[in-house]
Every structure is written in structure tokens, then in C-alpha cells.
Amino acid sequence: GESVGLHLPTLSVQEGDNSIINCAYSNSASDYFIWYKQESGKGPQFIIDIRSNMDKRQGQRVTVLLNKTVKHLSLQIAATQPGDSAVYFCAENRGSGGSNYKLTFGKGTLLTVNP
Amino acid sequence: ETGVTQSPTHLIKTRGQQVTLRCSSQSGHNTVSWYQQALGQGPQFIFQYYREEENGRGNFPPRFSGLQFPNYSSELNVNALELDDSALYLCASSSRQGYNSPLHFGNGTRLTVT
Numbered sequence: 001g002e003s004v005g006l007h008l009p010t011l012s013v014q015e016g017d018n019s020i021i022n023c024a025y026s027n028s029a030s031d032y033f034i035w036y037k038q039e040s041g042k043g044p045q046f047i048i049d050i051r052s053n054m055d056k057r058q059g060q061r062v063t064v065l066l067n068k069t070v071k072h073l074s075l076q077i078a079a080t081q082p083g084d085s086a087v088y089f090c091a092e093n094r095g096s097g098g099s100n101y102k103l104t105f106g107k108g109t110l111l112t113v114n115p
Numbered sequence: 116e117t118g119v120t121q122s123p124t125h126l127i128k129t130r131g132q133q134v135t136l137r138c139s140s141q142s143g144h145n146t147v148s149w150y151q152q153a154l155g156q157g158p159q160f161i162f163q164y165y166r167e168e169e170n171g172r173g174n175f176p177p178r179f180s181g182l183q184f185p186n187y188s189s190e191l192n193v194n195a196l197e198l199d200d201s202a203l204y205l206c207a208s209s210s211r212q213g214y215n216s217p218l219h220f221g222n223g224t225r226l227t228v229t
Binding site for chain 1: 158221222223
């Protein structure tokens with residue numbers, strides 16, 4: 001069935017290292033993808049997004065890569081800091097024409113940054 | 116700029132009861148969506164409201180209903196609560212004009228059904 005999933009449920013890195021969180025999606029019609037960070041007791045916080053007409057987008061310390069050929073999305077965090085420790089979700093939008101903006105989330109990856 | 120605010124933050128109800136959760140959207144946002152997040156899972160889409168009407172619904176039964184008000188705030192109502200309704204309920208807002216713009220989430224209401 002249609003789904004957005006993550007390859008790794010947990011990821012542990014050392015402070016200062018780069019982190020890569022991966023995500024697979026199955027709906028080739030999805031045209032918009034978002035990465036969210038969720039800390040304990042809080043709602044998902046927007047990190048970065050990318051549209052399907054792009055294959056790379058950079059933000060502050062973060063880069064999202066989109067490979068539509070293999071339906072794969074990744075989030076790269078440079079110089080990971082303890083404050084980056086959280087659960088990271090990828091989400092895809094399966095809406096069309098703006099009439100039904102519905103995000104489908106994966107299960108999430110727990111990122112732990114060791115000092 | 117005021118973010119998405121939800122109330123209450125925590126709630127305990129008994130099976131069979133009804134509950135109403137409230138959400139104020141982010142300033143300038145006219146579309147509100149509700150998501151259910153079970154423990155250890157990603158959020159699941161319940162429904163979306165635009166211009167005070169339901170505009171898209173996920174795989175949730177009719178006992179999940181909602182309202183959107185002229186000031187774009189919203190309510191989620193759940194009737195005949197079941198134990199499996201225990202979850203974090205998230206409200207998110209967005210600007211309709213910014214289709215394919217990110218949803219901004221509140222911190223949710225933690226509902227426990229006993």
C-alpha cells in the first residue's frame with residue numbers, strides 16, 4: 001500500500017558529526033515533501049521542504065535530497081549538536097490542485113546526539 | 116507572529132464520553148488540519164477545514180467531527196470515546212494561498228481515555 005517509511009528507526013551520532021536520516025516513499029504522484037523535528041512533549045517543528053521539481057535544497061545546517069527515480073528522501077544535518085536530538089519525520093503531500101492538502105507521515109527516526 | 120495554540124494540553128476522559136479540543140491557528144493562516152499521533156507513531160491525518168467547511172478527511176469514523184469558525188480557529192469533537200482514541204491530537208494551520216507550504220503545528224492535546 002501507499003506509505004512513507006524510514007530505513008532506520010534510531011540513529012546515534014557524536015556531537016560535531018554529520019547526520020543522515022533516510023526516508024522512502026511509495027507514491028510517485030506526491031509532489032511536496034517536508035521534514036519535521038519533534039521534541040518530547042512538543043508538536044512537529046518544520047525543518048525544510050522540497051518540491052518534486054527539485055532534487056536538492058539547503059537550509060541552515062540542513063540539506064534535503066530528493067531522488068524521484070528510487071523514491072527516496074534524505075535529511076542531512078551538518079555538525080550535529082545535542083539540541084538536534086529528537087524524532088525526525090518525513091512527510092509527503094498527496095493532495096492535488098490545492099483542494100486537499102494532506103500530509104502522510106512516516107514513523108520517524110530517533111536521533112540521539114552524544115556529547 | 117502568534118503560533119498555533121491548542122487547549123487543553125492534557126485531558127483524561129472515560130470510555131463512552133465526548134471530548135472537544137480547541138485550536139487557534141497561526142496569524143494569517145486560513146486552513147486548519149487535525150492529526151492524531153499515537154505513541155511511537157507518526158501523525159495521521161484526520162481532516163482539514165477551509166472556509167468553515169470540511170475539505171478532506173482521512174480514515175477516521177464519523178464520531179470524529181470538527182468545526183472551523185470565522186476567525187479560523189477550530190474544534191475537534193470526538194464522541195463515544197474508545198480506549199484506542201488515547202493519543203496526542205495535533206492541530207496545524209497553513210495558508211491556502213501557499214499551497215505546498217509547510218503546515219505549522221501546535222504542541223497538541225494529550226488525550227487519555229480510561
